[in-house]
Amino acid sequence: MKPEDLNIVALAGGVGGARLADGLAQVLQPQQLTVIVNIGDDFTYIGLRISPDLDTVCYTLAGLSNPVTGWGRSNDTWRVLENLREMGVPGWFQIGDADLATHLIRSFRLQQGDRLSQITRDFCHAWGVQVNVLPMSDDIFHTWVYTDEGDLEFQEYFVHRQSKPKVKGFWFEGVEKARPAEGILEAIDRCDAVVICPSNPWVSIDPIFSIPDLKQAIGGHLVIAISPIIGDQTVKGPAAKMFNELGIQPSALAVAQHYSRTINFLVIDKGDDSLVDDINKLGIQTYPTDILMHDRPDRGRLAQELLDIIKVNR
Amino acid sequence: MKPEDLNIVALAGGVGGARLADGLAQVLQPQQLTVIVNIGDDFTYIGLRISPDLDTVCYTLAGLSNPVTGWGRSNDTWRVLENLREMGVPGWFQIGDADLATHLIRSFRLQQGDRLSQITRDFCHAWGVQVNVLPMSDDIFHTWVYTDEGDLEFQEYFVHRQSKPKVKGFWFEGVEKARPAEGILEAIDRCDAVVICPSNPWVSIDPIFSIPDLKQAIGGHLVIAISPIIGDQTVKGPAAKMFNELGIQPSALAVAQHYSRTINFLVIDKGDDSLVDDINKLGIQTYPTDILMHDRPDRGRLAQELLDIIKVNR
Numbered sequence: 001m002k003p004e005d006l007n008i009v010a011l012a013g014g015v016g017g018a019r020l021a022d023g024l025a026q027v028l029q030p031q032q033l034t035v036i037v038n039i040g041d042d043f044t045y046i047g048l049r050i051s052p053d054l055d056t057v058c059y060t061l062a063g064l065s066n067p068v069t070g071w072g073r074s075n076d077t078w079r080v081l082e083n084l085r086e087m088g089v090p091g092w093f094q095i096g097d098a099d100l101a102t103h104l105i106r107s108f109r110l111q112q113g114d115r116l117s118q119i120t121r122d123f124c125h126a127w128g129v130q131v132n133v134l135p136m137s138d139d140i141f142h143t144w145v146y147t148d149e150g151d152l153e154f155q156e157y158f159v160h161r162q163s164k165p166k167v168k169g170f171w172f173e174g175v176e177k178a179r180p181a182e183g184i185l186e187a188i189d190r191c192d193a194v195v196i197c198p199s200n201p202w203v204s205i206d207p208i209f210s211i212p213d214l215k216q217a218i219g220g221h222l223v224i225a226i227s228p229i230i231g232d233q234t235v236k237g238p239a240a241k242m243f244n245e246l247g248i249q250p251s252a253l254a255v256a257q258h259y260s261r262t263i264n265f266l267v268i269d270k271g272d273d274s275l276v277d278d279i280n281k282l283g284i285q286t287y288p289t290d291i292l293m294h295d296r297p298d299r300g301r302l303a304q305e306l307l308d309i310i311k312v313n314r
Numbered sequence: 315m316k317p318e319d320l321n322i323v324a325l326a327g328g329v330g331g332a333r334l335a336d337g338l339a340q341v342l343q344p345q346q347l348t349v350i351v352n353i354g355d356d357f358t359y360i361g362l363r364i365s366p367d368l369d370t371v372c373y374t375l376a377g378l379s380n381p382v383t384g385w386g387r388s389n390d391t392w393r394v395l396e397n398l399r400e401m402g403v404p405g406w407f408q409i410g411d412a413d414l415a416t417h418l419i420r421s422f423r424l425q426q427g428d429r430l431s432q433i434t435r436d437f438c439h440a441w442g443v444q445v446n447v448l449p450m451s452d453d454i455f456h457t458w459v460y461t462d463e464g465d466l467e468f469q470e471y472f473v474h475r476q477s478k479p480k481v482k483g484f485w486f487e488g489v490e491k492a493r494p495a496e497g498i499l500e501a502i503d504r505c506d507a508v509v510i511c512p513s514n515p516w517v518s519i520d521p522i523f524s525i526p527d528l529k530q531a532i533g534g535h536l537v538i539a540i541s542p543i544i545g546d547q548t549v550k551g552p553a554a555k556m557f558n559e560l561g562i563q564p565s566a567l568a569v570a571q572h573y574s575r576t577i578n579f580l581v582i583d584k585g586d587d588s589l590v591d592d593i594n595k596l597g598i599q600t601y602p603t604d605i606l607m608h609d610r611p612d613r614g615r616l617a618q619e620l621l622d623i624i625k626v627n628r
Contacts, residue, residue: 076393
C-alpha cells in the first residue's frame with residue numbers, strides 16, 4: 001500500500017504521548033492522523049477548566065511547548081500566578097501567562113455551551129496544528145486515585161502531592177455516561193491501526209479505554225503499544241511507582257500483561273529483549289528498538305518504525 | 315472638634331474619584347473614611363467579572379496603580395492579552411497580567427457565592443488598604459448609554475467605542491432591586507459629611523445615587539461635591555462631552571444644577587469664580603480653590619481643604 005493510504009489513531013496522555021504524536025505527525029500527512037487525548041486529568045482551578053494532556057499534545061504539535069518541562073509553553077512568564085499567590089490563592093499548579101489565555105478561552109466557551117472537541121479544534125486551527133486532535137470525550141470525566149492518604153483527584157495526587165501518596169487503585173468518575181467525542185468512532189472505523197503512545201497505562205490510557213463505545217470500536221483493529229517502561233523505570237511520571245505500589249514489578253512484560261486483552265504488538269526497548277519470549281506467550285508480538293525519544297528527529301524515527309510494523313501487519 | 319472625630323463617606327467613580335480618595339486617606343485615619351464606589355461600569359469579559367472603578371480606587375489606595383494611565387497596575391505586562399488576541403478574542407479592553415489575577419479571583423469567588431463587598435474587603439486586606447472601600451451594591455447593576463448608534467453597555471460605549479457615539483441618555487439596569495452593600499447605610503449614618511468626588515456625574519455618581527435606600531440615607535447629611543468640570547473641560551473622560559450632547563453647556567454651574575437637590579457645597583476651580591453667584595442662587599455654597607490634583611501631595615492638600623470646610627459647616 002502507499003504510505004498516504006495509512007490512517008492512524010493514536011491514544012495519548014501527556015508528555016510521552018505528545019512526543020510520539022509529534023513523531024507521527026512528522027511522518028504522516030495531517031489527514032492520516034487522529035490523536036485521541038486523555039481528559040481524566042482535567043480539573044478546575046479558580047474557575048478555569050484546565051486540560052493538561054490536551055494542552056501538552058496541542059502545544060507540542062504546534063511547536064509551542066516548553067522543551068525543558070515537556071508541559072506548558074516555551075518562554076512563558078508567571079505574572080498572573082505570582083499575583084494569585086500574593087493574594088493567597090494556592091499556587092501549586094503552574095500556569096504561565098500565555099498558557100492562561102488557553103484556559104480562559106476554553107472555560108468561557110464551555111460556559112457558553114461549546115463542546116471541548118470543538119474548542120480544541122479551534123485552538124489547533126489558531127496554532128497551525130493540522131492533525132486531528134480530539135479529547136476522548138466531551139462529557140464529564142475525572143480520574144480519582146485511591147491512596148493511603150485518601151481518595152485524591154488526579155491533579156491533587158500528581159501535582160499537589162507530587163505523586164507521593166501510595167496508590168491503591170483508580171476510579172473514573174463519569175465513565176458510565178461518557179461517550180466518545182464526535183469524530184472519534186469515525187476515525188477509529190477508518191483507521192489501519194491504533195497506536196497506544198508511551199503514556200501512563202493506569203491514568204492516561206485506561207481512562208480512554210474505559211469509555212465503552214470507544215473500547216468496543218477499537219476491537220478487531222490492529223493495536224500497537226509502545227512500552228512506557230524501560231527496564232523498571234519510566235522516562236517521566238509515576239507509572240513505574242504505580243506498578244510497584246499495586247504489587248506488580250514494573251517492566252515491559254508488566255505493560256504487556258496490563259494491555260494483554262487489547263494489543264497485538266508491543267514495541268519495547270532493545271535493552272528489554274530478554275522479555276520477548278514471555279510477552280509472546282501472552283499472544284503479543286514484540287518489536288525491540290530504541291524507544292527513548294531523545295529529540296525531535298528521534299520521535300520521527302520511532303514513528304516511522306511503527307508505520308513499518310503497521311504496513312507489514314495490517 | 316478633634317480631627318480624629320470626623321467621619322467621611324466619599325462617593326467615587328474611577329480615576330478622579332480614586333485620586334481624591336487617596337487624598338482623603340492621606341489626611342484621615344483609615345477608620346474615618348469609607349469610599350463607596352460605582353459598579354455601573356462593571357462588565358463581563360470572557361467570563362471574567364471586571365469592576366473597573368473598584369479596581370482603580372483600590373489600586374490607587376494601595377499604591378499599585380499605573381501612574382500614567384490612572385487605571386490598571388503599574389509595571390504590568392500584557393502576555394495573556396497578547397495571547398488572547400492571537401487566538402481571536404476581541405482585545406479592546408486592556409487587561410494586564412497582574413490585573414488579571416484580581417479579575418480571576420473575583421470571578422471565581424462570585425461564582426462560589428461570595429459577595430463583591432466581601433471580596434473587595436479581602437483584596438484591600440491583601441494589598442494593605444486599611445480604608446473601608448465598598449462597592450455601592452452587591453446586586454446586579456449595569457449602566458447603559460443611549461446613543462445615536464444604539465443602546466450600549468457602558469464599557470462598550472466608553473472603551474470599545476472610545477466614547478464617540480453621541481449620548482442621548484442613560485439607563486441603570488437593576489436599579490429597582492439594587493440594595494446598598496452591607497456596611498454602607500451604617501457608614502452614612504455615622505458620617506459627618508458625604509464627599510462627592512470629581513467623578514463623572516452621569517455615569518459614576520448618578521448610579522450610586524440611583525439606589526433608593528442609599529439616596530435616602532444621605533438626605534439630611536452635609537454633602538460636598540468637587541466639580542469634575544474646570545472651565546468647560548474635564549480632566550479625564552467624557553463628562554464634558556456628555557453635558558454638551560445632552561444640550562447643556564459644561565461648567566461648574568452645570569454640575570451645580572445637576573446636583574442641586576443633593577449637595578450643600580460645591581468646590582469649584584478658582585478660575586471659575588465668576589460662577590459663584592449663579593451657583594449660590596441654587597442654594598449651594600461654593601468654595602473656589604485649585605481643584606486640579608497635579609500629584610499625590612496635591613490630593614492631600616485638596617482633601618485637607620475639604621476637611622476644613624466640613625469642620626466649619628457640619
